[in-house]
Amino acid sequence: MNRLNKKRKQFIFVSLIIPVTLLVAFVVFPAVDLFRMSFTNWDGYSPESRFIWFENYVSMFQNKDLWLSLRNNAVYFFVHLLMIIVELAFAVLLTSKLRAAKFYKTMVFLPYIINGVAIAYAFSYFFSPINGAFDAILSAAHLENLIRNWLSDEKIVNFVLSFVSLWRFSGYHVILFMAALQSIPQDIMEAAEVDGANTWQLFRYIQIPAIMLMVDFVLFDNIRGALQVFDIPFVMTAGGPGYASSTFTLYTIKTAFTFSNFGLAATMAVAMMFLIILVYVVQNKIIHGIILKDRRNENG
Amino acid sequence: MAKRVVTQAVKQIICLCMVVIVLAPILLTLFASLKTKTDMAVTSPLSPPGLSNITFENYKEVLTNKYLLLGFKNTGIILVVSLFFNVIFGTITAFIIERFEFFGKKVIVALFFVGMLIPTFVTEIARFRLINSIHLYNTLGAPIIIYVASDLMQLYIYRQFISGLSVSLDEAALIDGCSYFRLFYTIIFPLLAPATATVCIIKAITIINDMYIPYLYMPKNKLRTLTTFLMDYANAQQGSWQTLAAGIIVIMIPTILIYIFFQKYILAGIASGAVKE
Numbered sequence: 001m002n003r004l005n006k007k008r009k010q011f012i013f014v015s016l017i018i019p020v021t022l023l024v025a026f027v028v029f030p031a032v033d034l035f036r037m038s039f040t041n042w043d044g045y046s047p048e049s050r051f052i053w054f055e056n057y058v059s060m061f062q063n064k065d066l067w068l069s070l071r072n073n074a075v076y077f078f079v080h081l082l083m084i085i086v087e088l089a090f091a092v093l094l095t096s097k098l099r100a101a102k103f104y105k106t107m108v109f110l111p112y113i114i115n116g117v118a119i120a121y122a123f124s125y126f127f128s129p130i131n132g133a134f135d136a137i138l139s140a141a142h143l144e145n146l147i148r149n150w151l152s153d154e155k156i157v158n159f160v161l162s163f164v165s166l167w168r169f170s171g172y173h174v175i176l177f178m179a180a181l182q183s184i185p186q187d188i189m190e191a192a193e194v195d196g197a198n199t200w201q202l203f204r205y206i207q208i209p210a211i212m213l214m215v216d217f218v219l220f221d222n223i224r225g226a227l228q229v230f231d232i233p234f235v236m237t238a239g240g241p242g243y244a245s246s247t248f249t250l251y252t253i254k255t256a257f258t259f260s261n262f263g264l265a266a267t268m269a270v271a272m273m274f275l276i277i278l279v280y281v282v283q284n285k286i287i288h289g290i291i292l293k294d295r296r297n298e299n300g
Numbered sequence: 301m302a303k304r305v306v307t308q309a310v311k312q313i314i315c316l317c318m319v320v321i322v323l324a325p326i327l328l329t330l331f332a333s334l335k336t337k338t339d340m341a342v343t344s345p346l347s348p349p350g351l352s353n354i355t356f357e358n359y360k361e362v363l364t365n366k367y368l369l370l371g372f373k374n375t376g377i378i379l380v381v382s383l384f385f386n387v388i389f390g391t392i393t394a395f396i397i398e399r400f401e402f403f404g405k406k407v408i409v410a411l412f413f414v415g416m417l418i419p420t421f422v423t424e425i426a427r428f429r430l431i432n433s434i435h436l437y438n439t440l441g442a443p444i445i446i447y448v449a450s451d452l453m454q455l456y457i458y459r460q461f462i463s464g465l466s467v468s469l470d471e472a473a474l475i476d477g478c479s480y481f482r483l484f485y486t487i488i489f490p491l492l493a494p495a496t497a498t499v500c501i502i503k504a505i506t507i508i509n510d511m512y513i514p515y516l517y518m519p520k521n522k523l524r525t526l527t528t529f530l531m532d533y534a535n536a537q538q539g540s541w542q543t544l545a546a547g548i549i550v551i552m553i554p555t556i557l558i559y560i561f562f563q564k565y566i567l568a569g570i571a572s573g574a575v576k577e
Contacts, residue, residue, distance in 0.1 A: 179571030
């Protein structure tokens with residue numbers, strides 16, 4: 001037994017050493033290093049950097065452009081949050097008795113797998129003031145007076161970009177909701193139908209409670225996604241005009257790689273990490289707890 | 301009966317609206333890519349090119365760009381090497397975490413979990429220094445090592461799959477004197493093939509579509525990937541939508557093809573990777 005035990009340990013050690021080392025070196029260490037960098041004034045290339053206590057934290061909180069960027073993240077968050085209702089409705093629709101359901105399922109997820117940079121350019125064309133299809137649609141509907149500079153008007157640019165983000169990511173949530181709905185045992189649904197439950201009652205009393213954990217995950221994914229919006233504004237507007245369509249991540253990256261202020265950028269990254277972990281803990285402990293408690297009470 | 305027909309019709313109309321919204325930006329780009337410059341000026345962006353006016357010049361221009369070829373090559377190399385290591389490390393890590401109890405296991409599981417929670421984009425600020433210091437900046441090694449080390453979704457898919465395999469198989473093999481390594485490579489690894497297919501397909505799409513890592517770590521012209529090639533190409537077109545449109549369509553095709561052929565694996569994997577905590 002002892003020899004087997006030794007061999008077992010050997011196997012575990014040899015197998016895990018590389019993946020764990022890679023994880024520690026390229027994921028855990030950089031995350032920890034961000035904390036250290038956030039207390040320095042490192043510029044990205046000098047060998048030397050100075051320890052400057054909380055200066056970066058103070059200037060982060062005083063940075064108006066960063067707050068503006070964070071407000072833009074909030075636009076994505078609320079637009080996607082409202083869309084969750086539609087996504088849920090689509091998931092119910094696509095799992096109901098529907099002809100060509102398979103084709104529609106393929107279509108709903110298609111945007112998610114398409115190259116994000118390519119689609120960002122395609123939408124730049126769609127909303128372009130010259131030859132733009134969206135303006136052409138408005139003209140065809142005799143709504144010429146609604147035409148705006150979709151990507152350079154500060155007031156609407158974030159909503160236009162959020163729409164592109166909706167187009168691209170909504171299908172992911174629909175697929176997740178569908179998977180959860182399909183895991184509900186069919187006989188429960190049928191029994192309720194025989195008892196005379198209508199579609200709304202099925203939804204409210206069987207489907208919704210059964211998929212609460214997935215709703216929970218989608219809400220977390222939405223916050224995480226909204227905080228990290230990057231490539232759509234990066235490709236379509238570069239955060240402009242000015243910082244009108246900048247986001248927290250975009251601004252952080254700019255601070256590091258354009259303004260060579262890695263110390264301040266690291267501070268922002270720490271803030272972002274803190275926000276995501278805070279949201280995760282709040283959601284996991286509080287919301288998760290309530291759902292599971294409800295479920296236990298119902299069963300008990 | 302009539303009510304059922306009406307319900308079905310309403311459902312179909314809603315779904316068709318969705319299909320139109322999904323396909324519109326792609327189709328409109330396709331239309332533009334087949335038009336000549338003068339055609340662009342005189343026709344509506346909503347109308348397809350007239351049959352006699354269709355041109356393939358825009359495509360010819362993209363496809364003969366030597367950086368597109370390089371993009372295919374670089375993306376291909378990154379893809380194959382990253383997937384290879386992801387599968388090797390992913391299967392064995394998931395197997396050990398699922399089947400063995402050992403000292404420090406909790407710490408390792410926690411590390412992998414924290415790794416998934418760390419925000420991706422902003423971490424590069426610290427990783428950039430590390431990649432520089434090991435001289436991987438401006439090499440294909442930078443994206444490869446980052447994809448292998450930091451994208452951890454395969455662990456969820458593999459762990460879930462392994463938890464469904466019977467333990468008696470391992471036991472029988474071990475009693476027969478099979479070593480742990482042989483057990484893993486001759487029995488477990490082949491059984492994981494369906495999960496491996498899912499992992500490879502989903503990761504291939506993620507890697508092909510990734511803009512950020514190659515953009516940040518490989519500014520050198522020769523190291524263009526498909527996605528960063530398109531960014532350069534777009535900047536060079538300066539508002540010539542019909543040529544850019546052809547570039548957009550060419551870059552979209554690889555992942556769309558993967559999706560059409562392997563849809564089943566993708567949809568199953570996406571859902572199983574999400575909620576298993």
